[in-house]
Amino acid sequence: GAGVSQSPSNKVTEKGKDVELRCDPISGHTALYWYRQSLGQGLEFLIYFQGNSAPDKSGLPSDRFSAERTGGSVSTLTIQRTQQEDSAVYLCASSLSEKLFFGSGTQLSVL
Amino acid sequence: QKEVEQDPGPLSVPEGAIVSLNCTYSNSAFQYFMWYRQYSRKGPELLMYTYSSGNKEDGRFTAQVDKSSKYISLFIRDSQPSDSATYLCAILETSGSRLTFGEGTQLTVNP
Numbered sequence: 641g642a643g644v645s646q647s648p649s650n651k652v653t654e655k656g657k658d659v660e661l662r663c664d665p666i667s668g669h670t671a672l673y674w675y676r677q678s679l680g681q682g683l684e685f686l687i688y689f690q691g692n693s694a695p696d697k698s699g700l701p702s703d704r705f706s707a708e709r710t711g712g713s714v715s716t717l718t719i720q721r722t723q724q725e726d727s728a729v730y731l732c733a734s735s736l737s738e739k740l741f742f743g744s745g746t747q748l749s750v751l
Numbered sequence: 752q753k754e755v756e757q758d759p760g761p762l763s764v765p766e767g768a769i770v771s772l773n774c775t776y777s778n779s780a781f782q783y784f785m786w787y788r789q790y791s792r793k794g795p796e797l798l799m800y801t802y803s804s805g806n807k808e809d810g811r812f813t814a815q816v817d818k819s820s821k822y823i824s825l826f827i828r829d830s831q832p833s834d835s836a837t838y839l840c841a842i843l844e845t846s847g848s849r850l851t852f853g854e855g856t857q858l859t860v861n862p
Binding site: 644673675681682683685688690696699731733738739740741742743744745 | 755757783785787792793794795796797800839841843848849850851852853854855
């Protein structure tokens with residue numbers, strides 16, 4: 641497709657379970673970002689991948705959060721032992737420059 | 752203090768009104784200034800982008816940057832109900848790898 645694709649669009653899980661969120665960036669975009677958006681909050685930076693460089697993980701809120709990007713394309717954000725405060729919309733974006741293009745996000749609900 | 756401050760609103764205006772949305776920032780290293788529009792249940796989409804002080808116009812939208820005051824604005828002329836969305840300012844450092852977002856202002860344009 642032409643845009644950033646995220647799956648699933650919605651995920652409901654129980655507290656303590658692990659979840660994986662997927663992002664397919666725009667073809668050819670070298671940079672990939674994960675942000676989190678909670679109700680009433682702005683976008684919170686989580687992690688940034690640029691080409692083959694080491695990712696900038698400085699925004700990950702705890703060691704329960706991890707992300708990888710395979711082959712410089714698809715990325716997976718993993719949250720282990722989910723907590724209720726992890727409930728949010730997780731947004732992925734890709735770019736070639738300063739302009740980011742976002743997917744529609746994954747709405748994560750932890751019960 | 753947040754690096755980027757934005758009044759979350761909500762802001763409600765009649766159709767045809769001029770809308771003014773504003774953000775302030777604290778980091779002088781910020782060099783790229785953007786406005787994103789986010790419709791409900793969608794990811795943010797880039798609306799305006801500038802890196803210099805002054806005005807940039809695109810149709811009914813004008814982005815204004817005042818680096819001396821660390822103040823950025825987005826003006827919407829002849830507002831339409833289709834402009835109803837959340838508007839997020841976003842700022843990037845020259846050497847940075849991440850966009851820092853404001854909280855977003857929720858705008859409703861009433862027919």
